[in-house]
Amino acid sequence: MDLEGVIPKSPIKKKESWKTVLSLAYQSLGVVYGDLSTSPLYVYKSAFAEDIHHSDTNEEIYGVLSFVFWTLTLMPLLKYVFIVLRADDNGEGGTFALYSLLCRHARVCSLPNCQLADQELSEYKKDGMTSNNRSPLGSSLKSTLEKHKILHRLLLVLALIGTCMVIGDGVLTPAISVFSAVSGLELSMSKEQHRYVEVPAACAILIFLFALQHYGTHRVGFLFAPVVITWLLCISAIGVYNIFHWNPHVYKALSPYYMYKFLKKTQKGGWMSLGGILLCITGSEAMFADLGHFSQLSIKIAFTFIVYPSLILAYMGQAAYLSRHHILETNYHIGFYVSVPEKIRWPVLVIAIFAAVVGSQAIITGTFSIIKQCSALGCFPRVKIIHTSSKIHGQIYIPEINWTLMLLCLAVTVGFQDTKRMGNASGLAVITVMLVTTCLMSLVIVLCWHKSVFLAILFIFFFGSIEALYFSASLIKFLEGAWVPIALALIFSAIMYVWHYGTLKKYEFDVQNKVSINWLLALGPTLGIVRVRGIGLIHTELVSGIPAIFSHFVTNLPAFHQVVVFLCIKSVPVPHVSPEERFLVGRVGPKEYRLYRCIARYGYRDIHKDDLEFEKDLICSIAEFIRSERPECSILTIDSENDEKMTVIGTSSSNLGVRIHEDGDEDLSEIVCTSEEKVTKSPERLRKRVRFVVPESPRIENEAKEELRELMEAREAGMAFILGHSYVRAKKGSSVMKRIVINLGYDFLRRNSRGPTYALNIPHASTLEVGMVYLV
Secondary structure: OOHHHHOOOOOOOOOOOHHHHHHHHHHHHHHOOHHHHOHHHOHHHHHOOOOOOOOOOOHHHHHHHHHHHHHHHHHHHHHHHHOHHHOOEOOEOOHHHHHHHHHHHOOOOOOOOOOHHHHHOHHHHOOOOOOOOOOHHHHHHHHHHHHOHHHHHHHHHHHHHHHHHHHHHHHHHHHHHHHHHHHHHHHHOOHHHHHHHHHHHHHHHHHHHHHOHHHOHHHOHHHHHHHHHHHHHHHHHHHHHHHHHHOHHHHHHHOOHHHHHHHHHHOHHHHHHHHHHHHHHOOOHHHHHOHHHOOHHHHHHHHHHHHHHHHHHHHHHHHHHHOOOOOOOOOOOOOOHHHOOHHHHHHHHHHHHHHHHHHHHHHHHHHHHHHHHHHHOOOOOOOOOEEOOOOOOOOEEOHHHHHHHHHHHHHHHHHHOOHHHHHHHHHHHHHHHHHHHHHHHHHHHHHOOOOOHHHHHHHHHHHHHHHHHHHHHHHOOHHHOOHHHHHHHHHHHHHHHHHHHHHHHHHHHHHHOOEOHHHHHHHOOOOOOEEEEEEEEEEOOOOOOEOHHHHHHHHHOOEEEEEEEEEEEEEEOOOOOOHHHOEEEEEOOOHHHOEEEEEEEEEOOOOOOOHHHHHHHHHHHHHHHHHHOOOOOOOOEEEOOOOOEEEEEOOOOOOOOOEEEEEOOOOOOOOOOOHHHHHHOOHHHHOOEEEEEOOOOOOOOHHHHHHHHHHHHHHHHOEEEEEEEEEEEOOOOOOHHHHHHHHHHHHHHHHOOOOHHHHOOOOHHHEEEEEEEEEO
């Protein structure tokens, strides 16, 4: 198959120097390949656990080696390096990146508040694909997907299953990696002593690993690559030694013929042992999932020239040793450490433990990242996200997830206490993620790359059949540990789907209960109440129309703020939104009402700014909108669904428009007032003078100057954040299932998740929450 003809060329990007590429390849060894490189610790031991036995003919060991070689060649090398890595979402990878790509090329997005304006984002169009050359079958597939809502849900469920299995892998990988690493202690002590040392040692290392997460990986990240490189050099050197010392002819086992002989002799036992063999590719998905931190070329170079040959040599070396040792004197049976020369066993054990910790660290960090993506796209309850590095993008820490993973990891380690059942569980999680990637990739080939449907069928048939074989071998061991990832996936999938369903229904309620613009116009510019100095920031999920909560304020409060801003902070199905396109700003009603709508758009990998910086950007975007609001204005203007003209405005640091300066009573040029200062200092001391610095040209009209002056005075008076505290309940007459999901499931998640106040870093001292009952 001509891969260059099948796979579209990547969009033109800034050319990277070889020095940069090689530096990224070096760094990727520590972040991406830690898990994959430690797989030799447990593959042979898991494959020969019970299903097959090592005989004098060596057919079993040669067959396993042949399966390992071709599995590593076809899955990570051919599938991921040459095909899947090309399906990046503007440089980002992973299950949600594929889902995001599909959402942009076909109208299957699950986000409720999508706008046509979002399609004008530069990231939306950066992949350079056009739909002119789509085949008739491709167009038919696209229209079928867009027409049926049930297919939208199935696509979302498929993405969530893959995501949940990645989270499950975040539980299982640290357990099996650390446990396998410390299992080498068995060779230096009796079986009775080992039983009381192995599990406590593994648990202690795991607790230490999770306890260090809040420091962030950037503090010790520089050690990751040297550790993995040392480990790869170690296992490849041992492999070369075993090959030449014990069996130089072991290379013959790489022939596919030995796979046939293996299955012919072992039959059902050989098929069941595939569940252990597939562990040789655990961690392969990290090549795609961590793509955003590196580049395609750097990941390809690291795997093709360093990781892949090192692993092949390691597996061949183990097979060479075992082919000459059929009756082992220890109780360790078949494993990694038995093939290590006795003189270097302890140093190798230490290196293995460090490598296992690095591999576990990578999957834990990846779990944090994917939870953040799910939360941004409305598929996971809001959680506390801490950015552990101000310089390295994507280094985050989520306390609730960290301690949950630790408890589950310890439960798996203490509950199973052997690599066989841990391997069965980990194998099912790994192969399920790969199956999901294959299914989504087949749609990407047709809908995003605009290739023939037959090529997509060929892709899913070739790789899907291999993965289905391994999947069946893993699933058959359901009672022997494989139930763990299924149980974890069901729990996390239920949480994600219930949260997404409740959020969707809540948004539909908001849309159905929007206040008419005629009601607003009938009130007049004063809104029928006293307008006092200050800015009232009303948080809403609506991207158009007036939220019902606003009418509640107007009819129940004697006074309201001089300037009112309807703020919507939304996520869009792209990894990043550039600062120049951050805000959509428009008016609600006539000018004299001083009502504005501001939509802040973030990608699923974007970092939300702190409240003070965001507040400044928000006010500057409104001021820039006021200054630029003229018919001949060159700034992009888009009509929303309610004929509100929205203008694209960048953050204050990304444009040359209006900037804000806050001058204090003393000669400080810029003062930022924190909530602590509000408590400890007097009001006179805190009073600020706000001034807008505007470009000299073009000239600003008098009406705009007056509006800017009012905005400036309102900013001086202060800003209040008004949030609706929702109580979502199922309507009367709803089905039993819906009442359970909404009244019990969604309500429980809402009460135990971070509220929007915390999630948006809004100061609590200036927040007003109003309760509302949503009948959905």
